[in-house]
Amino acid sequence: MSGIDTILNIKEEVLKGITPSEEERRKINRIASEILSTVNNIIKERGYEKIIKAEFEGSYAKDTWLSGEVDLDLFLLFDASVNIQELREIGVEIGKKAGYMLKSTPIEQYATHPYIQFYYDGIKIEIIPAYRVSSADKIMTPVDRTPFHTSYVKKKISENPQLKKEIRILKKFLKGIEVYGAEIKIGGFSGYLTELLAIHYKSFENVLLAAKNWVPWHVFIDISQHYRGRDTKDLMKYFNSPLIVIDPVDKNRNAAAAVTLKKLSEFIIASKSFLLEPSIKYFYPQTLNIDHERVRYELARRQIVSIKVDTPKNVNEEILWGQLKRIKSSLFRIMESNKLKVFDSTIWVSDDFIVLLFELERLNFPPLEEHIGPPLYSKNLRDFLAKYNRDKNVVGPFIKDSRPVVLRKPRYNNVVEVISEYLPKIKMSKDLSTKFKDSLEILTREKIYKYCSNSNFCLFLQKWLTRKFPWIY
Amino acid sequence: MSGIDTILNIKEEVLKGITPSEEERRKINRIASEILSTVNNIIKERGYEKIIKAEFEGSYAKDTWLSGEVDLDLFLLFDASVNIQELREIGVEIGKKAGYMLKSTPIEQYATHPYIQFYYDGIKIEIIPAYRVSSADKIMTPVDRTPFHTSYVKKKISENPQLKKEIRILKKFLKGIEVYGAEIKIGGFSGYLTELLAIHYKSFENVLLAAKNWVPWHVFIDISQHYRGRDTKDLMKYFNSPLIVIDPVDKNRNAAAAVTLKKLSEFIIASKSFLLEPSIKYFYPQTLNIDHERVRYELARRQIVSIKVDTPKNVNEEILWGQLKRIKSSLFRIMESNKLKVFDSTIWVSDDFIVLLFELERLNFPPLEEHIGPPLYSKNLRDFLAKYNRDKNVVGPFIKDSRPVVLRKPRYNNVVEVISEYLPKIKMSKDLSTKFKDSLEILTREKIYKYCSNSNFCLFLQKWLTRKFPWIY
Numbered sequence: 001m002s003g004i005d006t007i008l009n010i011k012e013e014v015l016k017g018i019t020p021s022e023e024e025r026r027k028i029n030r031i032a033s034e035i036l037s038t039v040n041n042i043i044k045e046r047g048y049e050k051i052i053k054a055e056f057e058g059s060y061a062k063d064t065w066l067s068g069e070v071d072l073d074l075f076l077l078f079d080a081s082v083n084i085q086e087l088r089e090i091g092v093e094i095g096k097k098a099g100y101m102l103k104s105t106p107i108e109q110y111a112t113h114p115y116i117q118f119y120y121d122g123i124k125i126e127i128i129p130a131y132r133v134s135s136a137d138k139i140m141t142p143v144d145r146t147p148f149h150t151s152y153v154k155k156k157i158s159e160n161p162q163l164k165k166e167i168r169i170l171k172k173f174l175k176g177i178e179v180y181g182a183e184i185k186i187g188g189f190s191g192y193l194t195e196l197l198a199i200h201y202k203s204f205e206n207v208l209l210a211a212k213n214w215v216p217w218h219v220f221i222d223i224s225q226h227y228r229g230r231d232t233k234d235l236m237k238y239f240n241s242p243l244i245v246i247d248p249v250d251k252n253r254n255a256a257a258a259v260t261l262k263k264l265s266e267f268i269i270a271s272k273s274f275l276l277e278p279s280i281k282y283f284y285p286q287t288l289n290i291d292h293e294r295v296r297y298e299l300a301r302r303q304i305v306s307i308k309v310d311t312p313k314n315v316n317e318e319i320l321w322g323q324l325k326r327i328k329s330s331l332f333r334i335m336e337s338n339k340l341k342v343f344d345s346t347i348w349v350s351d352d353f354i355v356l357l358f359e360l361e362r363l364n365f366p367p368l369e370e371h372i373g374p375p376l377y378s379k380n381l382r383d384f385l386a387k388y389n390r391d392k393n394v395v396g397p398f399i400k401d402s403r404p405v406v407l408r409k410p411r412y413n414n415v416v417e418v419i420s421e422y423l424p425k426i427k428m429s430k431d432l433s434t435k436f437k438d439s440l441e442i443l444t445r446e447k448i449y450k451y452c453s454n455s456n457f458c459l460f461l462q463k464w465l466t467r468k469f470p471w472i473y
Numbered sequence: 474m475s476g477i478d479t480i481l482n483i484k485e486e487v488l489k490g491i492t493p494s495e496e497e498r499r500k501i502n503r504i505a506s507e508i509l510s511t512v513n514n515i516i517k518e519r520g521y522e523k524i525i526k527a528e529f530e531g532s533y534a535k536d537t538w539l540s541g542e543v544d545l546d547l548f549l550l551f552d553a554s555v556n557i558q559e560l561r562e563i564g565v566e567i568g569k570k571a572g573y574m575l576k577s578t579p580i581e582q583y584a585t586h587p588y589i590q591f592y593y594d595g596i597k598i599e600i601i602p603a604y605r606v607s608s609a610d611k612i613m614t615p616v617d618r619t620p621f622h623t624s625y626v627k628k629k630i631s632e633n634p635q636l637k638k639e640i641r642i643l644k645k646f647l648k649g650i651e652v653y654g655a656e657i658k659i660g661g662f663s664g665y666l667t668e669l670l671a672i673h674y675k676s677f678e679n680v681l682l683a684a685k686n687w688v689p690w691h692v693f694i695d696i697s698q699h700y701r702g703r704d705t706k707d708l709m710k711y712f713n714s715p716l717i718v719i720d721p722v723d724k725n726r727n728a729a730a731a732v733t734l735k736k737l738s739e740f741i742i743a744s745k746s747f748l749l750e751p752s753i754k755y756f757y758p759q760t761l762n763i764d765h766e767r768v769r770y771e772l773a774r775r776q777i778v779s780i781k782v783d784t785p786k787n788v789n790e791e792i793l794w795g796q797l798k799r800i801k802s803s804l805f806r807i808m809e810s811n812k813l814k815v816f817d818s819t820i821w822v823s824d825d826f827i828v829l830l831f832e833l834e835r836l837n838f839p840p841l842e843e844h845i846g847p848p849l850y851s852k853n854l855r856d857f858l859a860k861y862n863r864d865k866n867v868v869g870p871f872i873k874d875s876r877p878v879v880l881r882k883p884r885y886n887n888v889v890e891v892i893s894e895y896l897p898k899i900k901m902s903k904d905l906s907t908k909f910k911d912s913l914e915i916l917t918r919e920k921i922y923k924y925c926s927n928s929n930f931c932l933f934l935q936k937w938l939t940r941k942f943p944w945i946y
Contacts, residue, residue, distance in 0.1 A: 467871040
């Protein structure tokens, strides 16, 4: 069986699992029309028919959703004459009312606008207010672009209905290799970006064949040829991103801006590996079982430090993840500037608690560090000698090559001291900073096992300790 | 009291201690004439008067020796017609015979020629065969240059008798700060170089005033102006030495070639420090007493590894030191290329045993090291993945930034393993290599204290552990 045959067989097999059945479609369509009629009734009742048009967007609207994984995104498209404050209030009011009428608990979420989320019949529903504008270059808020994305993709699919399969396969692949999702938490490929890649390269396997040759920071994909004939060098500098995919509906936007270098690289390596040795494992990675003994053993032999705080309540997930990523990078830089090599780091968040994990070369500083003095011709030499010549706590000053050097005790004994000193200096929101003050716990090595009483965390920890690609088992 | 007054007072005080008394001079002169007449009698007896002329060289001949520290270097200057084999045989024969006649035990030493060393009345005597040539540019062996050095310095001193004092002071200073001696063991300033510096700068304090502004690799001193008007850049490149002092009697020779970067830097820093705060301590550094408790404490808290072997017998000291320095540098490079940071290293040699000491940041490797794989676009990526993807002993491969990485156990656990593996690969003489095979002992930290049963070693060790400049106490 040749490679391409294998891939075609795998696609066929995967499609069986991810294409919604007629029964599932009927159920979702029923739910969707219930939601829509409920919302439309509210709009009518309130007398908003002239200024609001409710419309499904996203993978449901485009019919690119995967079996068992659909969300319903119902947009309330407001006339541009409504001011933003009104849009927000009316949007929330309608969404909440719909939730209550459908006997669910509506939760207010916040991106650029507030929006309402609730569950109905096991399906996640989101009611999202936005402006209806005449073209994508006239949008007033980022979310106003979505209807243009929906109609662009729908148009492309109507021209080539086979694309739906390619999109579904690619989406499942990206999920399987854990690079799907544009949230800050993931930093991966959005649904729309996935669709664009399938549209541009025409098939799942063509996307992978292209991706395997991608070099981060050197990929510029311009599907609608907005920049035809232009020198891409300047454009790449302007967009300044590991992956650039010009949004067909807005030439000033990089539809791949959320994709991090790491996730892009993971996609490239997965594409390469899959094409060399195609396997269903990329789509259906193994779910690990917790091996408590293994976790304990790894924690004991590795140089890992954890920072745990309680999760602040009512903080938007994107904002929280943004802050945590910033805190993680700050600590990384601080550790490395203190000559502690960091191998890897990660973040775990649940409703209860947050854990930042760092794996280092060593948790402890050496007993002595080298402190190199000024060159012999420097004006500062005198101060250096005055400071250390008679200091019995340092070794030296002595000459090494041509420089005066002392060996002295490092400022810190271990990474925990470094973290404790620097954490209070990192700027963060008041909510989070309060948690860092009141609930901070810094643990190292096997002591971290304590948190394995939370099995979700423990599973996450075990996976991070192993750190193999998801398709390897 | 101004700085220069202080310096003049110090000079006066030091001179009192180092200028030979009339009594001492009478004794040395008597010994010298006994040696000379003994040797001349042998020459006459053997009928060598026409081909050999015996003549004192060195600090005795120049009257630049320090009280209590004189050696007598008697050169047997052979006619150029004698072949080298004869010169060697006759030289050794005369030297030995003289030793026996003076009831001493002559020892055969070897530099470029063999020469004879013995003690007479407490004074070290060396009988050195060389060729007598008409000018320094016609020398046949390096040692033939010495009579020209002697006569050059004597001529300069006769023009300015005050120079003798300046030379003696400078010599004592260089000894006090431990940079005197051109042997490989020291890598410092020879007696002749000391004289040249005093001649060139005219006084002790002028030498120091010049030296405090020296920048290693950028010092070019041309006393006899052999290269007047020439661009020194090319010349500095040609001589390629931290300190260049053109030999007045041979313009192709750098009289400071033996001076190492470290010893030159120590001289610069001592000059600077002395001029800022003149003190007799530079000339008479304190002799430490062994503080056994301190040595044990320091060994315990520091990261030190020692390599001990028995001293091979009948090996020329210069050759032995040359080999040991090479071995030390090899080990240094090997440690650093294995990511073990070396703070400092040293060598100790006695008739019984040799010790190499290394102080490191850490003796042990971390439990895991980062092994970065090829870039994603590399042809070698496939092999890297094939090697590690299913290897349960490594963490990963995972993506860090844009590179595949694994964490793996380092090849070695500690520096002792590194040394044990690399030592047999270092090229050395058979004598030494046999000792490294038969008597090697590698110890770390407090275990090294064991060798403190040898109090000379212990004192040396204590000084190295402290590593303060000799003038600081």
